[in-house]
Amino acid sequence: MKIVTSPAExxxxxxxxxxxxRTVGLVPTMGWFHEGHLSLMRxxxxxxxxxxxxxxxxxxxxxxxxxxxxxxxxxxxDKALAAATGVDFLYAPEKDSMYTDAFSxxxxxxxxSEGLCGDARPGHFDxxxxxxxxxxxxTLPHFAVFGQKDFQQLAVIRQMVRDLDFPIEIIAHPIVRExxxxxxxxxxTYLKDEDQDAALSLSRGIAxxxxxxxxxxxTVEKIKQSVQQDIEKHQACEVEYIEIVNATSLAxxxxxxxxxxxxxxxxxxxxxxxxxxxFLLASS
Ligand code: PAF
Numbered sequence: 639m640k641i642v643t644s645p646a647e648x649x650x651x652x653x654x655x656x657x658x659x660r661t662v663g664l665v666p667t668m669g670w671f672h673e674g675h676l677s678l679m680r681x682x683x684x685x686x687x688x689x690x691x692x693x694x695x696x697x698x699x700x701x702x703x704x705x706x707x708x709x710x711x712x713x714x715x716d717k718a719l720a721a722a723t724g725v726d727f728l729y730a731p732e733k734d735s736m737y738t739d740a741f742s743x744x745x746x747x748x749x750x751s752e753g754l755c756g757d758a759r760p761g762h763f764d765x766x767x768x769x770x771x772x773x774x775x776x777t778l779p780h781f782a783v784f785g786q787k788d789f790q791q792l793a794v795i796r797q798m799v800r801d802l803d804f805p806i807e808i809i810a811h812p813i814v815r816e817x818x819x820x821x822x823x824x825x826x827t828y829l830k831d832e833d834q835d836a837a838l839s840l841s842r843g844i845a846x847x848x849x850x851x852x853x854x855x856x857t858v859e860k861i862k863q864s865v866q867q868d869i870e871k872h873q874a875c876e877v878e879y880i881e882i883v884n885a886t887s888l889a890x891x892x893x894x895x896x897x898x899x900x901x902x903x904x905x906x907x908x909x910x911x912x913x914x915x916x917f918l919l920a921s922s
Contacts (some may be wrong), residue, residue: 639721642729643875645736645776649751651727652690652778659825660687666770669693669730670710671719674814674822678783679723681811690777691720692729694736699765705749710827713791729777736772745771747801750793750888754901755913760876766791767798774804783809787821789901793888808872813914821914828910836874840914843869843871843880844900851894851918858891861900861918869904878903894918 642648654829655662663686665678675691693716693878700706713730719858720728743762749764774782796808814822818834819841829837850856850864862880869875876883883890901915 639717639725640727641717642727642774643731643735645731645772648690648731648776649778650730652776655688656778661749662686662778663689663781663783664773664777665691665725665783667691667693668695668709668824669716670712670824671826671872672814672822672824672826673715674785674787675812676719676723678785678811679720679725681809682781682783683724685781685783685809686779688726689723689724689739689780690727690729692731692773692777693720694729694731694733694769695734696765696767696769697733698737699762701759701761703774703874704759704783705825705828705903708828710824713768715744718735727775729883731776736769744768745798745802747794747797750790753888754790754879754883755854755903758903761899763791763915764795771797771798771802779806780805781807781809785813787823787913787915788887789899789913790888793886813916820914823911823912825912827890827905832908833874833910836872837870837910837912838870839875840902840904840912842868843902844914844916847882848916848918851898854894856894858894861894865900865902867904874907876905878905885917 655741663682665682667675695709745767747767756763772903792810833839847861847865850861865880866877879899882898885899895918898918903913
């Protein structure tokens with residue numbers, strides 16, 4: 639596995655790969671790899687001839703009171719994990735090479751970036767779309783694989799790709815869970831043993847919502863209330879949002895159908911922000 643740190647070198651490698659007729663798959667990440675990331679890399683290997691994993695803790699997608707300074711980072715650890723998964727290029731640009739002092743462009747997607755995490759984290763999706771557009775131009779992928787855990791992020795990126803005509807197929811990969819049901823996330827590393835039960839309230843809430851939805855008599859409001867009550871039984875939990883939305887438009891659902899997705903964001907101990915989601919009528 640080759641390590642690349644310069645955007646210009648990355649773009650020249652990507653151009654060479656394309657000229658050789660190889661397809662390129664990109665897995666954009668902020669590092670601190672877990673099985674969820676590794677499954678995205680394996681998916682990229684299945685669909686593309688060469689796989690690039692980018693590792694960049696993107697400062698412009700963090701708000702002033704968020705965890706940028708503490709975000710877990712260990713390049714040597716991540717190098718070993720990516721290499722063992724068969725990644726061809728680990729692209730880890732320096733912050734200054736991504737954002738020079740003269741940098742002054744923002745990619746902003748309207749509509750699907752509003753509400754949910756867009757409300758809770760002002761400016762977050764502008765940071766995401768701006769860096770992902772840069773990563774697309776630097777790595778020139780045919781395919782880019784994103785995890786479904788960041789459900790709204792995926793919708794925002796799909797919208798950007800359609801609107802800006804990026805010739806890239808976006809592949810969504812299902813959430814990978816711990817055996818406990820907890821959705822894998824780099825931020826799980828902040829959880830102490832005593833936080834585990836509170837953290838599990840998200841996946842338990844989703845299981846409860848799916849049971850209620852399967853029954854077909856429960857309304858959207860009743861499902862949301864029931865999940866909220868369950869989660870708030872844990873003193874450590876503060877619900878940021880619970881919404882049931884259409885998977886494509888992210889518009890709030892009046893009724894449950896096969897496109898309805900429940901999305902949750904919960905803060906544990908006022909600091910660790912966890913998100914989770916699931917189609918309500920799906921079996922897994
Ligand atoms: O999902 C993430 O890890 C980040 O938001 C992404 C897509 C790598 C952009 O920084």
